Amino acid sequence: TTDTGLALVDRDEEGVDRAFRADVLAGLAQSQKAIPARWLYDDAGSQLFEDITQVAEYYPTRAETEILDARGQEFAAAVGTGRAVVEFGSGSSVKTPLLLTAIDPGAYVPLDIAGDFLRESSAALAAKFPGLPVHPVEADFMREVALPDAVSDMPKLGFFPGSTIGNMVPRSAVDLLRAMFATLGRGSKLLIGMDLIKDEAVLRAAYDDAAGVTGEFNLNLARRINRELGGDIPVDALRHEARWDDNLARIEMHLVAKRDIAFTVCGQEFSMAEGESIHTENSHKFSRRSSYALLLAGGWTPQMRWKDAEGRFSVILAEA
Numbered sequence: 001t002t003d004t005g006l007a008l009v010d011r012d013e014e015g016v017d018r019a020f021r022a023d024v025l026a027g028l029a030q031s032q033k034a035i036p037a038r039w040l041y042d043d044a045g046s047q048l049f050e051d052i053t054q055v056a057e058y059y060p061t062r063a064e065t066e067i068l069d070a071r072g073q074e075f076a077a078a079v080g081t082g083r084a085v086v087e088f089g090s091g092s093s094v095k096t097p098l099l100l101t102a103i104d105p106g107a108y109v110p111l112d113i114a115g116d117f118l119r120e121s122s123a124a125l126a127a128k129f130p131g132l133p134v135h136p137v138e139a140d141f142m143r144e145v146a147l148p149d150a151v152s153d154m155p156k157l158g159f160f161p162g163s164t165i166g167n168m169v170p171r172s173a174v175d176l177l178r179a180m181f182a183t184l185g186r187g188s189k190l191l192i193g194m195d196l197i198k199d200e201a202v203l204r205a206a207y208d209d210a211a212g213v214t215g216e217f218n219l220n221l222a223r224r225i226n227r228e229l230g231g232d233i234p235v236d237a238l239r240h241e242a243r244w245d246d247n248l249a250r251i252e253m254h255l256v257a258k259r260d261i262a263f264t265v266c267g268q269e270f271s272m273a274e275g276e277s278i279h280t281e282n283s284h285k286f287s288r289r290s291s292y293a294l295l296l297a298g299g300w301t302p303q304m305r306w307k308d309a310e311g312r313f314s315v316i317l318a319e320a
């Protein structure tokens, strides 16, 4: 936990992000190569994700926005006014204003590890809601975060939209939910977006759009490795693949070698046989029961649940 405002990224003398290098070198050395999904989001990757939310096949953002837009009065009735809204991740452009408009909060506390983005989005939000105290906190919310004193006497509402919880394997997701419990405290509420299991073709298309935007998002990781870690991965020899694992109920993104390749990263040699892949992201999908089981395991009791009109996405209100 930190509220010092110090940058959380640890760089070496050459400006290389040490955690990025460690994750990439360890991940490429595994028999199933895998790199944690958080590294997809450099500036280019974050922009590409914004573009993904606009593609026809990627329904989650539209479906969740529809719910937040339509159910504001119900949220307000369920949570009351004057809560400190604690957002895990700094506010996305449309979803946060919809919630804040609906429930008349006492304060807004965005938590994010990326300080620059946090300050920008906080300033934009403060301008939109004059009179609402905004207290950004630069922190890793996978751990307990000390909230600002200004909100210590307010009841809390955690907000975790986007089905971002789905990027974690269940044991990490439970760790995160417990950290949220520790940060917010007993009696707090949590409004969380969780994407739903549905027809495999619809899911696969959402993660492999015809225009190739998701493919670019995935391939950007290889470009980032080349750029930041002095790699020479032949990016044109990789292709994007979205796989559905029906046992684990998740979409997996992979970068698949189109031919046998060899490359170096930070002077270390790696090779991939044709068809071999680097696993770059999981996006778990939930049923009503599996979403409740996960929340309960993390210390949160589900109280209400909403879906969009087409039943693609869920937003759940839970209590600590």
Ligand code: AVJ
Residues within 6 Å of the ligand: 052, 060, 162, 163, 164, 166, 167, 206, 207, 214, 281, 282, 283
């Ligand atoms: C915003 C992280 C939840 O998993 O749906 C979109 C990321 N990856 N397309 C998701 C993503 C590929 C997205 N999350």
